[in-house]
Amino acid sequence: MTAIPVRPGTRGPRRFREMSGRVGWGVVAWIVAIAFFLPVLWMVITAFKPESAAETWPPQFVFRPTLAEFRLVFTGMGPFLTHSVIATVGSTILVLLLGVPAAYALSVYPIRRWRDGLFFFISTKMLPIVAAIGPLYVIAEHTHLLDSIWLLIILYTAMNLPLAIWMIRSFMLEVPSELLEAARLDGAGRIREITGVIMPIISPGLVSTALICVIFAWNELFLALNLTVTNAATMPMYLISSVPQEGLYIAHLSAAATVASVPVIAVGWIAQRSLVRGLSMGAIK
Amino acid sequence: MAQVNYVSASRVYTKDAPPAVDALDLDIKDGEFMVLVGPSGSGKTTALRMLAGLEPLDGGRVEIGDRDVTFVPPKDRDIAMVFQNYALYPQKTVAENMGFALKMQGAGKDERARRVREAARLLDLDESLLSRKPKQLSGGQRQRVAMGRAIVREPKVFLMDEPLSNLDAKLRVQTRSQIAELQHRLGVTTVYVTHDQVEAMTMGHRVAVLSGGKLQQCASPRELYENPVNEFVAGFIGSPAMNLQTVPLTDGGAKLAGTVLPLPGPMAGAAKAAGLSEIVLGIRPEHLHLANGSGELPGDVILVEELGADALLHVRLPGGGDPVVARAEGRRPPAMGQHVTFHVQPEDMFAFHPVTGARLAG
16 A cells, blocks of 8 residues: 555645546536437427428427328338348448458458558548449449349448448457467368357448448438439438428428338447447457 | 477567567467566566467467467367456356356257366365355455366366466465366366466476577476576576676676686586687576675675574675575574675686677586
8 A cells, every 4th residue: 555645735625626527527418319319309309290380480399299101111111121231231241251261361360461451441531422423333334233122232231341341350459369360270270260259240340330331331311312212211311302393291290210220220229239249258368 | 298399489569579479389288387487578478368369479480289279279279267357157057157168069959068067076166156256255265266167177287477476475386286186186288377486486397488588498396496508597597596697707707796716627628619718607596605704705784684584694695796585594594794805616607708698507
């Protein structure tokens, strides 16, 4: 034990400063959190209003909640939801299937010029997508993939792959090299090393990578809007289509947006448990 | 069962830098417990990893049981390794960890379970632990699981890379004797890396001392202690370390702190033949005998370290220079500040070349 000399008179103010600092940051954190959450809350509340109560000024806080708008949303949503699920799940699976081996080749046993490879992947994200839409359209037309769900799967995979590779690579770098050497001594081949040793350890990282891919793919609008019409139109397009040419639509749009947000929030909620688990507890020491 | 041979095996990490392992020649007999010891950067771990196949060779070759394995992948070398941090698979149970290599070899489920249980019994691992995950085990248990994973394979050679360094002092001493005893029982050739010379001396049948990537000496613990070939080995083996001081030569012997200590004939002859005017004189702490005022070597005690059975005296000799350490009986050691004299037997002295560090025969 080390005795810390306490000068009378200094302890109180310092304690107060520490306390007030902690409280101050807490207040700031709550203000920011609420500022982010309020629009979402407003959207959900509005979704339960009748259209006539949605767009009044001052806003109505007391109203008779109704599910009418939701009923309307659900009737037209079916195909859009299906397309979104297929494009999102399909592209996320493809991203993981391609991203894990790619990240392995860039981290665990790095290929020659792995730095260039890594930079190439991220450089594809530097071009604004608007600049690529023209060529993409032409290619899609020539390959007869316009308005096809396959096109969205391919594009969303390409869109998310660079980030996924960077993320998975950083998780793989955390895997202790002794574990991989032990696996090599035990006779595990490359495939077994990835599936049996690396992937179980980085599984929380893979879940968070998948979550981000799901969010990006689910919310993607620009490509879907320009390259699909009906056969592959996704949820974000449904949101746009629920804005009518005339009349009131805020409550309807809010209901549609609420429904569109639910899957992402649900996936995030489920993934949360896996995210907080430690990366490699018990492997070392 | 196999012997292991390093034949001028070298490993160079970066050009222009000295090799991490420089033309290592080492023959390890079948069933022998060989300890590689040296300070950090001496190349001992690299040498072990070369044998494991985790580090490629830049020259020479490595043989296991008369088979050249230089270019054989690790899994086909029939070896098992215990890592410093154990490297247990965190998502697998203890039984799965221990049986993983067997599974990779295609052994059946029953056979795996049987051999895992056998290894667990050998290591006094409670069977209820077999279904636990590594993070639910204590440090000592993890260490034993890591040992078990090696034993289960029934390999030709065990490789151990400082397997005790993560244990606390008491457990380390316990486990040390357990490993030595187990190795004796199994009779499997073992190469063991440590930086701890006490571990090396207590466990090894023979000990190879490495420094700067070069093998300094490979001999039995007693031989290393009694006949170190050079200044490095003399200073590294033995605890506390040998007192080494550069002293001028005179007609009668070597002059340490104003006192002329007579050198044995062959030692003086070797020094003369080498044309030296000074030598590095080495005396082990246990060979400085307190002599109640009648000794030839005087000094003042500046520090007393009580170890119980012994006490270590740090003594400043007249004329300055580094203090020497002497081992005294623990019961009534001299007090700090006391003036003491020591007696040294001439045959207990070592002499080394001041430039090359080589032993001057004595």
